[in-house]
Amino acid sequence: MTACLRSTGLASLALALVACASDDARSDVPEPATDHGANSALPSGPFTWQLPPGFPPPLVPEDDPMTNAKVELGRRLFYDTRLSDNGTYACATCHRQELAFTDARGQALGSTGQVHPRGSMSLANVAYAATLTWGHPFLDSLERQAQLPMFGDTPIELGLRSQSELEERLAQLPQYAEWFASAFSDQPPGPTLLQIEQAIASFERSLISGRAPFDRWLIEGDEGAISDAAKRGYELFNTETFECYHCHGGFAFTDHVVYADEAFPQVLFHNTGLYNVDGKGAFPAPNTGVESVTGNPTDMGRFKAPTLRNIAVTAPYMHDGSIATLSEVLDHYAAGGRTIGDGPSAGVGSANPFKSNFVRGFPMTEEQRADLLAFLDSLTDVGFLTNPEQSDPWQ
Amino acid sequence: MPDHCVGVPMIERRERRFLLRLLSVPFWVAACAATGDPRADLPLDAHPPGTPEAGTPDPAQPAAPASSSGAATQPVTIRFRARVAGEPFACGSTYRDTAGAHFTPADLRAFVQDVSLFTLDGAEQPLALDVRPPWQQGSVALIDFEDGSGACAAGTRDVNFDVVGTVPAGDYRGLAFSNGVPEGLNHADPAGLPPPLQAGSMTWGWLLGYRFLMAEVVGTPRADAGAPGSALLHVGSSACSGSPGAGGIHCAKANRNRVRLDDFDPDTDAVVLDVEPLFSGVDLTRVTTCHSSGAECAAFFERVGLDLDTGSATATQGLYRVEPRGEGAP
Numbered sequence: 001m002t003a004c005l006r007s008t009g010l011a012s013l014a015l016a017l018v019a020c021a022s023d024d025a026r027s028d029v030p031e032p033a034t035d036h037g038a039n040s041a042l043p044s045g046p047f048t049w050q051l052p053p054g055f056p057p058p059l060v061p062e063d064d065p066m067t068n069a070k071v072e073l074g075r076r077l078f079y080d081t082r083l084s085d086n087g088t089y090a091c092a093t094c095h096r097q098e099l100a101f102t103d104a105r106g107q108a109l110g111s112t113g114q115v116h117p118r119g120s121m122s123l124a125n126v127a128y129a130a131t132l133t134w135g136h137p138f139l140d141s142l143e144r145q146a147q148l149p150m151f152g153d154t155p156i157e158l159g160l161r162s163q164s165e166l167e168e169r170l171a172q173l174p175q176y177a178e179w180f181a182s183a184f185s186d187q188p189p190g191p192t193l194l195q196i197e198q199a200i201a202s203f204e205r206s207l208i209s210g211r212a213p214f215d216r217w218l219i220e221g222d223e224g225a226i227s228d229a230a231k232r233g234y235e236l237f238n239t240e241t242f243e244c245y246h247c248h249g250g251f252a253f254t255d256h257v258v259y260a261d262e263a264f265p266q267v268l269f270h271n272t273g274l275y276n277v278d279g280k281g282a283f284p285a286p287n288t289g290v291e292s293v294t295g296n297p298t299d300m301g302r303f304k305a306p307t308l309r310n311i312a313v314t315a316p317y318m319h320d321g322s323i324a325t326l327s328e329v330l331d332h333y334a335a336g337g338r339t340i341g342d343g344p345s346a347g348v349g350s351a352n353p354f355k356s357n358f359v360r361g362f363p364m365t366e367e368q369r370a371d372l373l374a375f376l377d378s379l380t381d382v383g384f385l386t387n388p389e390q391s392d393p394w395q
Numbered sequence: 396m397p398d399h400c401v402g403v404p405m406i407e408r409r410e411r412r413f414l415l416r417l418l419s420v421p422f423w424v425a426a427c428a429a430t431g432d433p434r435a436d437l438p439l440d441a442h443p444p445g446t447p448e449a450g451t452p453d454p455a456q457p458a459a460p461a462s463s464s465g466a467a468t469q470p471v472t473i474r475f476r477a478r479v480a481g482e483p484f485a486c487g488s489t490y491r492d493t494a495g496a497h498f499t500p501a502d503l504r505a506f507v508q509d510v511s512l513f514t515l516d517g518a519e520q521p522l523a524l525d526v527r528p529p530w531q532q533g534s535v536a537l538i539d540f541e542d543g544s545g546a547c548a549a550g551t552r553d554v555n556f557d558v559v560g561t562v563p564a565g566d567y568r569g570l571a572f573s574n575g576v577p578e579g580l581n582h583a584d585p586a587g588l589p590p591p592l593q594a595g596s597m598t599w600g601w602l603l604g605y606r607f608l609m610a611e612v613v614g615t616p617r618a619d620a621g622a623p624g625s626a627l628l629h630v631g632s633s634a635c636s637g638s639p640g641a642g643g644i645h646c647a648k649a650n651r652n653r654v655r656l657d658d659f660d661p662d663t664d665a666v667v668l669d670v671e672p673l674f675s676g677v678d679l680t681r682v683t684t685c686h687s688s689g690a691e692c693a694a695f696f697e698r699v700g701l702d703l704d705t706g707s708a709t710a711t712q713g714l715y716r717v718e719p720r721g722e723g724a725p
Contacts, residue, residue, distance in 0.1 A: 138638050139603065144584055148600035153549055154629075154686070161551055162595035163586065164529075193586040193594055285689070293602060295634030295647060295688060 038076045038393035039175055042182045043068040047202075052210025053219045054251050056259040058127035064143060064198045066205060069183040072393075074203025076179070077196060079392045082169065083150070084111045085159035091149065091200065092392060094120040094157075098385050100310035101207065106321015114155035117287050119321045124309050124384065127205035130258040130267045134319040135289035135303040137267065140258075142201035143194070163193045170196070209309050209384035210251065217378070226378040233375025236368055243358045244333075244372075253308035253379065269302035273337025273355040274318060276347035281354045284345050287320050300354050312377045313385065326376055330369055336361025467564040471522055471661050473510065473572075474720060475556045477503055477540040480671035487545025489615055492671070496679040501547055501611035501625070503540040503670060504597060505574050507558055508651070510536075512661060513569035520567065522560040529590030530555040534577050537591035540668070546613050549596060570659035570666065570717075573708070574630065574699070575651035576605040581632060582644040599631045603644060606631045607651065608699065610670055614679040624681040626674050628695045633687040633706070648706025650687055652699050659717045667718045673698050 047066035049057065060066055077083060078091045089111035095101035101123035103109075108116040118134050131137060132145040139145055149157040150166065160166050170176045170191045180191040183199060190196075214234070216225035237244045247255050247270055258265035269290050275283045283301040286292060290299035303319050317323045323332060332338045336359055337350030350361065364372075384390075477484030479500070480492075489499050510522040524531050530539075536558045541550035558572075575581075576592065581604045585594040592605070599606050608630040614623030632646035656666065676694060677683050685692035688703075696703040700712025 136601070137636060138644060139601075141584075141639065144586070144603070144639070147586065147594045147598065151594050151596065151598055152600050153596060156549070159549075160595075161549065163593040164590070165595075194584075197586060286686075294636050296636075 042072050042179055047071055047206070049208075051208060052215060052251075054215075055208065055210050056251075056262070058205060059258050059260045059262070060127075060205065061141070061143070064201060066202055067183065069179075070199045070202040071206045072203075073179050073183045074199035074201065075390065076393050077200050078203050079394055082173070083158055083160070083166070085161065085165075086111055089158055091146075091158075094149075095123050097387075097391055099313050100124050100209070100385060102314040104315065106316040108157075110155050110157045111159045112156045116155050116157070118319050119316070122307060122310060122314050123204055123207050124209040124381075125252045125307055126207060128252050128257045128259055130256045130265050131304065134306075135269055136293055137269070137290050137299075138293075142204050143197040146197040146200050147193075166196065167191055167193060203390075207384075207390060209381045211383050212309065212379045212381040214375070214378040215381075227374055229371045229374035230378040231375075233368075233371035233373070234378075236372055237375055241362050242333075242364075242372075243360065243362070246358045247305040247356070248308050253311075254305045256304040269299070269304050270356040270358070271301035271303075271352055271354040272333070272359050273349035273352045274322070274332070275301060275338070275340070275345055276349045276352040277345055279347065279351070281352045289319070298354060301352060302354070308376060309379050310381055310384065312380050326373055327369060330364065330372060333359060334362055334364045468523075468561040469564045470559070470561055471512065471567075473522075473558040473570065473661065474665040475538050475540075475558070476665045476667050476718070478667050478669040478671070480669070484540055484668075484670065485545075486541050486543070486547035486550070490671075492677075492679060493675060494678070497615040498612045498623075498626075498674075498679050499546045499615055500541065500670070501613050501627075502550055502596075502609050503611075503668070504550075504606075505538045505608040505668070506576050506591075506597065506605060507536045507538055507572050508534060508575045508577055510558055510560065510572040511570070512562055512567035513571070513657075515566050515568055517569075519571065520562050520565075522558070522562055524558065524560040527559055529553075529593075530557075531559065532589045532592060535575075535580065535592070537597065538668075551596075567661055568657075568659070570656045570661070571654065573651045573653050574608045575632075575649075576607060578632075578649075581605055581646075582639060584639075599629070602631060602633065602635050602646070603639060604631050604635070604646070610673055612670065612674055612679070622680075624679045624683070626677045626679060626683045628673065628685045628692075628699075629687060630685075630696075630699060630701070631687055646706075648687070650701055650706045651708060652701050652712055653708035654700060654712055654715050656715060656717050663719055664717050665720045667716050668714060669716065672713045 045068050047068050049066075051057070064070075078095075081087050081090045081093070083090055093111075094103045094108050096103055101120075103120045106119055108118065108120045110116060121134065126132070126142065131140045132142065133139060133148070150160045151162075153159075167190070170180075176191060177189075180195055181189065184190055184195050187195070213225040214230070216222040217231070236242050237248075247268070249255060250257060255266050255268045271281070271289070277284055281300050283289060288300055290302040291297065293299075312326065315325060317326065317329050323329050335350060337348070337352060337355060339348050339350065340346045349355070479488075479490045482488075482490065484500060484503065486500050489497050491497050510524065511519045512522060513519055524533055524536055526533050527536075530537050537555060538558070539551070539553065539555045541547040542554050543550045543552045580588065580592060583592075585592055585598045591597070597606050597609065598604075606629050608628065611625070611627045613625040616623060630650055632648060632650050634647035635644055637644040658664075659666065673695065683691050685695045692703050697709070698713040700709050700714065701707070702709055
């Protein structure tokens with residue numbers, strides 16, 4: 001085991017002295033505190049948002065206020081493989097920082113090898129997500145959402161069997177006992193599932209991405225921050241011809257946002273004509289979108305518009321990873337829906353009766369394609385992908 | 396007395412955690428416990444059949460008169476048993492269906508709510524459930540037949556076959572219950588609830604609710620080397636909309652059955668849950684799944700006693716029957 005000092009900026013100086021252990025030694029068995037890197041005391045004090053220009057204050061639950069201690073505890077939990085039943089998976093396994101907290105898979109792979117029908121979503125700016133996952137109309141709590149990958153078994157993700165099993169497992173780890181006591185000093189001794197999910201949610205809320213080259217150009221006026229092609233692409237993005245901005249507008253580049261003091265939170269979902277397997281609009285089961293929750297036939301194929309921030313590093317695309325590249329995504333929208341010629345998913349998506357009115361198709365020259373791709377590239381926030389304060393504390 | 400002590404060490408540990416948890420659960424729960432109400436309960440909208448519908452949840456007004464009137468009560472243990480075509484149900488055992496396919500259980504658990512006995516003149520008397528961690532918390536009980544062995548690997552070692560409560564002293568014949576979690580609890584955050592409602596295999600995260608009944612079997616390797624199939628049934632309230640906050644979540648299909656076993660004698664009989672009729676006719680060479688919607692649920696729902704289209708309980712069901720406990724039988 002070697003101590004690994006981070007080459008970091010001032011902000012993470014406190015973490016820079018942390019020693020790290022390799023992953024392979026981790027197991028269910030409690031280990032001496034010195035075996036793990038993240039064994040420093042938790043930072044104290046209220047959390048201070050360092051929001052990019054143009055970003056409103058996120059909506060934070062009254063019963064889970066942001067604190068430095070909870071954010072750091074949540075980070076340690078997020079990256080800890082002991083949160084999976086077989087000790088092989090952490091939240092971070094499917095949400096990798098360098099990929100804007102996605103995993104490069106079209107369909108996520110669980111800790112026991114089961115394939116999820118959908119892909120891991122980016123966690124960039126998830127604090128602003130009006131609802132969570134790809135197409136859920138009322139799952140609006142990051143705290144509660146954490147229970148889905150923990151305990152879900154269709155498919156198995158982290159593979160935990162029960163709340164008490166998780167609580168007892170963490171209670172046996174002296175480090176965590178100390179950290180939970182520190183982060184939740186006003187509560188009876190934990191860890192409880194509520195505390196675990198509050199800490200993870202606090203860390204997730206801290207994952208703010210808004211300092212891409214595009215922002216340096218648009219907000220700070222740095223003309224050299226992005227290429228002329230990217231600037232042209234941004235103009236095309238905002239035209240009524242291409243219609244991109246209707247669903248991917250605003251600071252988060254999605255219409256599915258909520259923030260503090262917002263009078264009218266947007267909870268929108270769209271069918272983009274990706275499938276039409278029966279000629280009546282059906283999407284392949286079980287990926288029927290909001291319909292799978294509400295049972296409402298008109299909700300068929302409706303999913304939320306994901307953020308475009310860091311979109312260049314989150315391939316493949318769509319809820320099921322069925323489009324490999326951003327260029328092909330543009331083809332899909334240019335065609336006003338996807339046509340699949342054969343196989344079980346065959347159908348003319350552009351004729352989907354539930355398709356969004358904004359997906360009408362458009363002519364696109366190769367230069368326009370290149371400009372749009374350059375614009376999308378300019379949304380990659382390298383500082384976010386490499387922020388040492390949000391990296392694996394166990395490494 | 397029936398043996399309630401299966402898995403004693405685990406239960407004791409959980410009881411301690413449960414007591415600790417009371418310190419951090421919402422005020423009304425703590426208040427219930429502090430006043431010594433033996434039915435320390437959680438608020439719920441659902442009311443046992445035969446009682447007036449309560450407009451506002453009020454833990455101080457138990458639905459059953461047994462514990463509030465001071466009248467003599469008697470303990471009741473409803474004993475459940477699981478069978479597969481009459482054979483004892485056991486994870487790890489292999490069974491053969493009528494088509495000759497071999498299969499083994501992968502799960503069998505069910506929540507039970509609104510349990511009633513019937514007096515000899517036919518009056519329905521709600522059973523006041525004991526607080527019995529981790530299996531009962533006052534308005535709902537969990538029956539758990541899987542022990543984590545064999546193909547039930549996603550389960551837990553502990554099992555529970557009993558629903559325990561009290562009724563006013565008297566003679567009873569006939570039983571009614573539903574598989575479900577009361578509406579007032581079904582969408583609450585499991586992390587803040589006592590067992591058996593805590594987060595785990597019975598929580599249905601994607602609908603922010605619970606699985607009321609979970610039954611799964613998997614085919615075992617076939618002589619012709621074809622890939623074995625499986626059958627999975629998860630019953631819970633579906634077709635949901637609303638918000639966990641103001642207004643609440645409402646499910647258009649409640650999917651709570653109503654089981655009525657008229658001949659049941661609580662002193663001498665057991666309730667048998669036989670999974671064979673549930674999976675009878677299901678082709679175990681392919682994968683069949685029912686998550687409470689879709690065509691593959693049709694046969695399952697009929698046997699569970701549910702109308703797939705409306706989510707309402709039907710008058711008949713084919714899942715449960717009555718059987719004598721027998722002398723010395725478990």
